[in-house]
Amino acid sequence: MxxxxxxxxxxxxxxxxxxxxxxxxxxxxxxxxxxxxxxxxxxxxxxxxxxxxxxxxxxxxxxxxxxxxxxxxxIADVPIGRSQLHFRSVSPDGTVKYLLKLTDGHIIEAVGIPTAKRLTVCVSSQVGCPMACDFCATGKGGFLRNLETHEIVDQVLTVQDDFGRRVSNIVFMGMGEPLLNSKNVVKAVRSLNQDIGIGQRSITVSTVGIPGQIRRLAEEHLQVTLAVSLHASNQALRETLIPSARKYPFTDLIEECYEYVNITGRRVTFEYILLAGLNDLPHHATELAEMVGGFQSHVNLIPYNPISEVDYQRPSDAQIQAFVHELEKRHVAVSVRYSRGLEKDAACGQLRAQKLAS
Missing domain, CATH: 1.10.150.530 (DNA polymerase; domain 1)
Structure with missing residues (x-):
């Protein structure tokens, strides 16, 4: 067995x-x-x-x-490379959050998100995160190290074993910035594809944008989906939310996304967390449409998931739909993603390596 x-x-x-x-x-x-x-x-x-x-x-x-x-x-001293299950919590919607203890004692998170037809795993690529995005719980805890390839693949096996069903989709949207650990992330993608049997087109790699790294990912000629976390419609606003944006101008990031599409033939998804009164107004939608229109792209709007350290607010349904309407009338492909696991701090932007009440 x-x-x-x-x-x-x-x-x-x-x-x-x-x-x-x-x-x-x-x-x-x-x-x-x-x-x-x-x-x-x-x-x-x-x-x-x-x-x-x-x-x-x-x-x-x-x-x-x-x-x-x-x-x-x-050969008893040769490690396979599995982590220990440190903590497990289940949300009312069936989403399961795992805290996994690595061999050096560090704790990371993985999330299993089931539906009738799919089992998606949100995997971490680093212990903590150095990007310090203001709205994200992971960045509040600082950065410790990159994950090794086996530590990434282990998260998927953990979820697949626990659910007793095959994982269908992977999103690199857990703890960490994947493109600061490109070597191990690319190796993990190949292993997830070849060894576990998950199609590359069912794997999404998310990034806030690291200069030159989107181009390097394109040159790996993978068939993954690239998701770029914009979260703002202009450079000044982006810098207030994502400190690293000061070293990576908005226009340079978009240009590199154009290159990614040209090299891979794959469209880019732009992630955009909606923060009430800050980046969700009609003129923000207009600016965003001007930046991402004209090439293979899709905007994924994510209503803000609250964390305790900051007091950003989630926009109303009416505000969300107004933003969607502004993008649609400018012919921008757009969808709204309502995150699963909100009740157990397992939703997008809420991951942190600590136990929660069961």
Missing amino acids: PARLVPDSPAIASASPSLASSPLLGKSLDELTEWVTAQGQPKYRGKQLHQWIYERYARSLSDITVFSKAWRAE
């Missing part, structure tokens, strides 16, 4: 330190096959190892009973 949501088994000291290895999670079938043959095992062990890691959710090599006891003892 597959292992369930339990902490990693403690590592057993090995008599052969030379066998110590980086975590196996995140490695491809070819890489795992190369690894097992380097240990003197037949090639077919690579496929068995791949199945037990990605399909049976093994948390320790000791779990893999198709391996001989002697070999399991020999």
Whole structure:
């Protein structure tokens, strides 16, 4: 039977330190096959190892009973790379928030968002976030480090195992700025696609915009959806909400988005959190339409999800619809996303590594 949501088994000291290895999670079938043959095992062990890691959710090599006891003892110190479940809370709408404890003791968040037809996982790419966006809880806690590839992939396996159903969609909209950890995020995308079987077009990578990094992502020739967090219709307003915008002019960001479309043929989604009285007025919609119109793009409006540190307000339904109308009459593709998990601080902009009342 597959292992369930339990902490990693403690590592057993090995008599052969030379066998110590980086975590196996995140490695491809070819890489795992190369690894097992380097240990003197037949090639077919690579496929068995791949199945037990990605399909049976093994948390320790000791779990893999198709391996001989002697070999399991020999490789017992090699980590698969699974996290520990630290805390789990469920919202009334069925959204599940997970606090996961990494091997160095740091805590990250992942969120499972189910519907009748889909299971979406919101994954983190960093421990904390250095971007310090004023409306976001994650940025209030500071930044500690980037996540490794296996720590990203683990979040998806955790949710898939817990729900007992396949994950269909991934959004890199959890803790952190993905394009400040591009190397591991790209590796994770490839693993999620090739090893777990999630289509790249069902994966969204969100960014507030890092100079040059959108272009670099385009050059990876992935088929993911790029979501750019604008949250403002002009440079001055954006700087008040996103401190990093001072080093990345609005026009330069939009130009890089144009390049992304030209290189990949994929449209760009622009995320826009609506803050009552601040960025949700008709003239803001007009400015936004002028900036993002004219190429393959889509505006995703997100009514503000409250956090305790600031007193921004969520706009009324009438204000939201008025903003939508202003964009639509200027032929901008637009939709409104009402975040799930609001009651358990699991919604967009609310993620932070702390326990909540169950």
